[in-house]
Amino acid sequence: MLELLAVTAGYDRRAPVVRDATLTLSPGESIGLLGPSGCGKSTLARVAALLHRPDAGRVVIDGEPARGYRHRAPREQRTAFGVVFQQPRQSADPRLRLADLIAEPLRATGRAEGAAGRAAEAAETVGLGTDLLGRRPHEVSDGQLQRACLARALILRPRYLVCDEMTAMLDASTTAALVGVVEAYRRETGAGLLAVGHDRVLLDRWCDRTTDWSELGAHDADVTGAGLQKAGDRR
Numbered sequence: 001m002l003e004l005l006a007v008t009a010g011y012d013r014r015a016p017v018v019r020d021a022t023l024t025l026s027p028g029e030s031i032g033l034l035g036p037s038g039c040g041k042s043t044l045a046r047v048a049a050l051l052h053r054p055d056a057g058r059v060v061i062d063g064e065p066a067r068g069y070r071h072r073a074p075r076e077q078r079t080a081f082g083v084v085f086q087q088p089r090q091s092a093d094p095r096l097r098l099a100d101l102i103a104e105p106l107r108a109t110g111r112a113e114g115a116a117g118r119a120a121e122a123a124e125t126v127g128l129g130t131d132l133l134g135r136r137p138h139e140v141s142d143g144q145l146q147r148a149c150l151a152r153a154l155i156l157r158p159r160y161l162v163c164d165e166m167t168a169m170l171d172a173s174t175t176a177a178l179v180g181v182v183e184a185y186r187r188e189t190g191a192g193l194l195a196v197g198h199d200r201v202l203l204d205r206w207c208d209r210t211t212d213w214s215e216l217g218a219h220d221a222d223v224t225g226a227g228l229q230k231a232g233d234r235r
């Protein structure tokens with residue numbers, strides 16, 4: 001289980017963008033987190049994936065409190081998460097060929113042996129033709145690059161996926177394809193999913209339950225995380 005407990009986070013301690021937010025993701029569950037632009041969804045998603053240190057509150061991963069964030073997160077906790085962001089070009093090293101981009105987490109965790117073969121398999125899983133694996137990000141479309149970023153997120157077989165507006169830049173058929181890949185992975189592995197977005201129709205279809213940020217008031221000092229928990233438990 002992934003637990004975000006009374007998380008307060010942001011970029012200026014005097015004006016946090018997330019206040020006292022509590023959200024629990026059970027094993028195998030998928031939660032859609034809805035909200036308008038700029039409300040703090042990405043910040044909370046980054047805290048959940050150990051990419052942003054909260055100012056207060058706790059993240060507990062399968063019963064174990066997070067022992068660090070960003071580069072200080074211990075490897076076994078960091079690799080519990082696969083993360084896909086909205087803008088593939090901002091999260092892809094432009095110098096890397098797609099094969100190396102997909103294999104990056106393997107190399108970063110000392111599992112370089114067989115990395116090329118595993119990257120090719122992962123590419124196939126996300127519907128990326130092997131002919132594209134030798135290209136660099138600027139030589140492929142946004143949808144193709146996002147497929148590569150999803151393959152990279154899945155390659156270490158994470159227990160939790162955090163998809164932050166993963167499909168916001170994509171057309172309907174690529175969106176359906178990528179959601180299909182995530183769901184096939186979840187069926188196979190039982191991984192949990194936190195999907196952040198502002199498309200209610202998509203999130204309602206995709207996720208077991210959808211939590212609306214504005215209803216929950218995670219950014220509102222008058223409404224505590226208890227409200228987030230309560231509304232978040234609604235199906």
Ligand SMILES: Nc1ncnc2c1ncn2[C@@H]1O[C@H](COP(=O)(O)OP(=O)(O)OP(=O)(O)O)[C@@H](O)[C@H]1O
Binds near residue numbers: 036039041044165198
């Ligand atoms: N690196 C940063 N430094 C300072 N402020 C930031 C930073 N990143 C985000 N913010 C601010 O924090 C607030 C919440 O941003 P966040 O990206 O979490 O919102 P969001 O709900 O995910 O928005 P969107 O749907 O547009 O992605 C915004 O006001 C934003 O300007």
